[in-house]
Amino acid sequence: MSGAVYAFALALLIVSCRGDSKPVGDAQRLTAAYSLFTFNKSGVSTLLVANDLAHGQLSVATDGFALETERLDRSIIVKDGYYYHVDEAADRFMKYALTHAGLQPLGTIAMVDKHIENTYWADDRILVLFTLDNKTFSELEYHIIDVADFRTLDRGVVDLPKSIGDYGGLSVGFSVMRERSMVIGYCYGKFTGNTEYTTIDTMYTATLAYPTMEVQAIHRDARSAYPGGINTVQQYGFTDEAGDFYFMSCPGIALGNTPSKPTAIFRIPAQSDRIAPDYWVNISEQIGNDAYGLWYLGHGKAVIRNERKDRYTDFANHHNTYQFEYHVVDLTEGTLTKLDLPFDKGTRKESVLVADGTAYIAIDDATDAHRIWCYDIRSGRISPGLTIEDGADYIVRLELQ
């Protein structure tokens, strides 16, 4: 890069830093109970907020805040009214507040040539990020971030083996805290052709000392492949009332693409750092399909989002085929019950939010309706709720703001 380009890039950087430090007062912030993220037919993405998901309608044209799609994709973190995201064009991890003028940057942390694979909130203020480098996809780093001051408290390399045989790039699919350690689930993948990707037929977990992140132990479990997934796009795990952690493996075409292994739910007991060898719920065996996305309903029940392989052809139409179903899983009995909902479209979506005894499920259906469905967990009753109008194509996120 020539000196002049660099000098100007620097000037831009300085100007943008100056802009970033502009304070956003609480009065300017737009806060609500819920946040939604849509991809629209116009090609624009929007953020919307709502206080009621059970009634009414919102328009992406008049209620939505248009996003700079090139810089801000759907892999965002939303907590306590703030939005976080890696701006890969600027090599920065960003913190934003939503105002009536849209997302306003509040702070930046350098994050050069990396992307987030997994996140974990150690508490309301401390966010742990696991990132991979964008060249080899095998240099795993941790970042412990104080989101209130928006600064890095600690960061470093997680010293995992970079490959197993000819499987190279890593995928980190979950991270969960134990008493003095963290457990991460991961796997290795490889390309066998231009568009043919597959994953090693084993799930790995590593126990990391917290907060030094020194690798203490590595375990394997060959019952499935590709544990979890990137949790800034969709949830694949949760901790229940007893502190047990559950996650779902995702060897289906949309993530691991290891057809020899089933999609299944596994448990890491509260006092353990290992996957319980005597527990699993084999999803594929029961429904003959793979699933992506797992959300906890409470009281030993969870909901999964599964594909229907009789409806799509290959990954070219996986996302725009109306094929996705939702099943309730009884984690004790290991049984599945299908929810009576329209087929949904969109590969991997953060489409389920559980709040106040209701599971709100965002569905983009074959009639081109984009609606929140309200599943009353106790009675099992399902009723239509909020609709998103005026050009929404996919509701890719629904979460607490």
Add this chain to the structure above:
Amino acid sequence: MIVNKQLLERYHTGQCTAEERKCVEDWLDDATLEGDLTVPEPLKTVARRHIWEAVSSAIVVEEQPGRGLRPVRWRWLGYAIGAAASVALVCWLWPPMAGSGEDVLDNRANAMPLWYKQSGYDVLVGEASRATIDIRTGKLEVEGNLVFRPKRDIQIQNGDGMMLLKRGETYFVLEGAQLGNRFIFSSNELTFLPPAMQRKLKQELTI
């Protein structure tokens, strides 16, 4: 240690010592910058011009109305502009001529993606990739991967039917495993691909 241009360049090319790297990252993290950091307008203009000169000297462009032309260097820009103007004039005067003929854009010998500027579209042909395009008949074949940006709405053959590629939108065209099989995704649809594939495409097509 002073953070200067040389240090930043070393940082971005991965040539820093651990101490230098920490120094740069602390500097980048520092949100306490003070003073008037506004860039004066004359400096902006000069910087813009320098950027454009630096960028343009590194660009390889091609205006390729037919088969067999090799990429031409930027120093032939005058000829290229002349050719482009001529093509544009012909297209404007005689619409049925627009985009007629098959363009073979061969980047198989290159380890870098290469932009080709055509009259009806721009295309970034990936490293070791080759495209055969005829927008008149809707032919779009690829060995490897490419990025396709129509300058007007273009109908492309897709399976048994036609697929509309919209003006101004960015499309990713990937060669499939079976002979003649290829996948087309708009830039917004890329997010639905498996993450590893998204990363590979971003890396190969430097997007």
